[in-house]
Amino acid sequence: MTRYITMRVLSTIPVMVLVALFVFLMLRLAPGDPASVIAGDYATAEDVARIREQLGLSDPIVVQFFRWVGALIQGDLGTSIFSGKPVTELIGQRIEPTMLLALTTILFAVVVAVPLGTIAAFRAGSLLDRVVMLFSVSGFSVPVFVLGYILIYTFSMSLKILPVQGYKSPFTEGLGPFLYHITLPTVTLSVIFVALIARMTRASVIEVLEEDYIRTARAKGQSELTILMRHALRNAAVPVVTVIGIGIALLIGGVVVTESVFNIPGLGRLVLDAVLARDYPIIQGLILFFSFIYIFINLMIDLSYTLLDPRIRY
């Protein structure tokens, strides 16, 4: 067991190195001179030279890589070209809304999707099941920003019960205003998750319901509710947790879009502003940051299997 955990933790190292290598090479292997790409169409020769110097692009590529990785290990993600601030500082300023939006989304999605999927599985083939499955397919097909605008149109512009956009911090402005502003973004971002998790819950509950011990439980006269809660749901936990892990990648992409729609000053906005300004160190730093979060969450999920399902042994 300890050996498995150690191996699993160590296995993230080569993946992280590869991600770092990808991100590093992306700028260097891009067609054309990276310094002039970053500087933009209206840059002067001095601008290009300054950026080349700032990024250390005139050194041999191997030297550049090791200098960059060396800084990375010390927690230095680089420095923004335009603001001159360290990327880690910029991330620190913008991380709160993004983290909170991600958390409320996962929470909301699980609370809605698990019961939906379970009921659909319990009444497989019924009208309710069909409705849930139809919703699930549709959830994958509507772009997250279109959904956001439909919700804004309905709840903010027509019904006028929720704000159009913006963000209020729960730490400085209180929980009430925070929830008031985060509701629509959360629902928007949740839909694809609800679709994914409901579908997965349904599939795994249907599978569990065919097991012998469910028949035994029924035979000894346990109520359907007990069977569902004690036997079916508990065993359906592993695939559901897996799908949450897969969904993290979706979530990160969705956060960028949702923050843009609802004008939330988070990491997604930081990425977009950096893209518009061609501030490559920020883009590079954020890609690394999000990738490492993805790797870390999937590590946690793999390790959680040993807790969720005692049958899984290593």
Added chain:
Amino acid sequence: MTDATLPATPEKPQDISLIRHALRNRGVFWGGIVLLLIAVLAIVGPFFVADPTALNPINRLKPPGAAGLFGTDMLGRDVYSRVVNGAQVSLVVGLSVAVVAVALGLFLGLIAGYIRLMDALIMRLMDGLMSIPAILLAIALISLSGATLATVIVAIVIPEIPRVVRLVRSVVLTVREEPYVEAAISAGTKVPTILVRHVLPNTIAPLIVQATYICGSAMLTESILGFLGAGIPPEIPSWGNIMSEGRTFFQLTPWIIFFPGVCLALTVLAVNVVGDGLRDTLDPRIAKAMR
């Protein structure tokens, strides 16, 4: 059994019955009809509508009705004609991403699954690529290489490859243990021949299913990139960039976002419904696992 010239599998007739079999599925049938209509609209439509780039400043931001079926945008351009033209971009992006990602993924997956030496290397590379959030990777690639139709397609293809490689590899790993592959090996068949003749045919059904899902998600990604302003440049109308331009005046003119949004959702829904149907009919094994 004694006839050595007998072909191993009767290929052509089986393929035709497979298509017929798939069309009997309601999802494949209705999804297919919707896609066919959208394809016809995308190919023929642009000849019948107004110029999607024609400016008409007097008729700016007009609601749907007299000024055009879907109204006009902030430059007075006809939204209906832009949406019809945008359909082309979505279909081209969806199809080409699906074809290129599947082709590259198939190639890498066959090698990873069959040649042990390459397996660890390719799969670690894929793990690395999978850890980078697809949209961020695409945004970064496009911002570095400049936004054109081709770079957008490449930027969407790259994050899709690992999933295809994993799928192909898993099929290869099960197939390589089959008696007919062992027989081929002991008969001295060369590795490329084994891969093409015996392993490849087994990957086709799951790959067709995977390709439809990739096609759907590529269309969504294209629209998201367009919406964020990192996609295909506005000279070529795409559903994504029409919606992006509609953002500024959303509270005044929500139709600029709604019409392309509904078209996109309908198209992707049709693609996904066809994919689900194909999965159920072509590949009972996956259907059971994914049900």
